[in-house]
Amino acid sequence: MTNNTPAALRAARLSSTLRDRDLAAELGVTEAALLAAQTGADVVRIDSGVDRLIPAVQELGEVMALTRNDSTVHERVGRYLDFRPGNHAAGVFGPEIDLRLFPAHWCHAFAVTRQTERGTTRSVQVFDAAGDAVHKVHLREGSDVGAFQRLIDTLRLDLQDDGFAADPRKPAEELRTNPEKLDELREAWRRMTDTHQFMRLTGRLGMNRLGAYRGVGAPFVRALDPRLSGDLLRRLAETGQEVILFVGNRGCIQIHWGPVERIVPSGPWINVLDPRFNLHLRADRVAEVWAVEKPTRRGPALSVEAFDKDGTLLYQIFGKRNETEDHTESWARLVAELPDAAEVPA
Incomplete structure (x- = not known):
């Protein structure tokens, strides 16, 4: 796609039924850029800092946690419990949701509300500097919607820009033996x-x-x-x-x-x-x-x-x-x- 302005990305999102990740790949942009283009009432840029974001996620109650790489997707239902902060590595050590977090790569975050045929969906989505997904939190039927709104109110960034400047994606690490x-x-x-x-x-x-x-x-x-x-x-x-x-x-x-x-x-x-x-x-x-x-x-x-x-x-x-x-x-x-x-x- 040669025209990847925020307006063009919004139009593409409205006319497509693909998931964000698949649509972004088809358009030749990052998933974060596609989401940033929709910034407004239903997509809000929020603080991506682990030490602020995870305590707010803990208040959501039962949710679905999603972490993936290019070929594997891991989804787990539960609550975010026993958060332990750290500058290099942090963690969530609940009996169901168990995570190791590396804050240097938590660069951009969005709170997303969407209207679908199945009703309203709500999520928190985190991306790295290149615009690739790091972690997502999807609310479920029993999640605390009021806590989701409080998360937005507390972590909302002053600058709600619909553009996205991605850093170059780091290549896969080359094989190193000695x-x-x-x-x-x-x-x-x-x-x-x-x-x-x-x-x-x-x-x-x-x-x-x-x-x-x-x-x-x-x-x-x-x-x-x-x-x-x-x-x-x-x-x-x-x-x-x-x-x-x-x-x-x-x-x-x-x-x-x-x-x-x-x-x-x-x-x-x-x-x-x-x-x-x-x-x-x-x-x-x-x-x-x-x-x-x-x-x-x-x-x-x-x-x-x-x-x-x-x-x-x-x-x-x-x-x-x-x-x-x-x-x-x-x-x-x-x-x-x-x-x-x-x-x-x-």
Whole structure:
């Protein structure tokens, strides 16, 4: 689209039935730019600061939290509870909505009210500097509409501009490995006592997550068949195996604790459609899957992790741990039965 003025974007929005994300892609603009063009009575620019925004969201009651990357969408119903602020990383630690927030990427936010065939919808939508979605909060039938209006009144920005100046989108991180440091990686990997030590370790050795996986080899990692995501979710549903399932982007990671039950494929999408948890995965975009085992004080932490062709992490799944152990035998057996990759990525 060559004419992407706010007026042209508003006209395009009125004439289309597509979702904002799909329409923005069709028009060649960011989702935030499309939303900003609608600024007015029903789309209000609000303070995106985590320390102000999340306490206001807590007042909404039960809502649906949504975090996504290009190929995976994670939706969880619940309340925002136990918010813990932080300059580099903050978190929401409720029993249903569990988030890790990275405030540097919470750059633009909007409170959105829309009239649809199903009635009035209300949401809070947060975007990064490039205009890509970081996190969204959708009100439900039982949410506190009065609290939503108070959120708007309290966080409304003085400047309600319908334009949007996007920073350049940062490219996916290039694969980083360091062959000269692989023996050091293996030795340090064996000494890990907590999974959170892993990223500090790889950074110190000049690697990133996928680069370390490709280089470290057995017994630490195993390359799996990249086509297994649908079968894995179905196995989880059939066995009742409870998991910890992470989906994220640069600004937010959203975590589901519990089972996955109803698996519904639709074209390239594999969907988990449970009453309070939904997952939507573009399985055709999964390029690599790894089984990864990291030592902890409470035993081995075993995960299945999927990446796209650019090396972006799409999801991580761990077996749901108990109070004393970071693993379960049933999860270990399930992962052991997953098929290997025909070729190990190099």
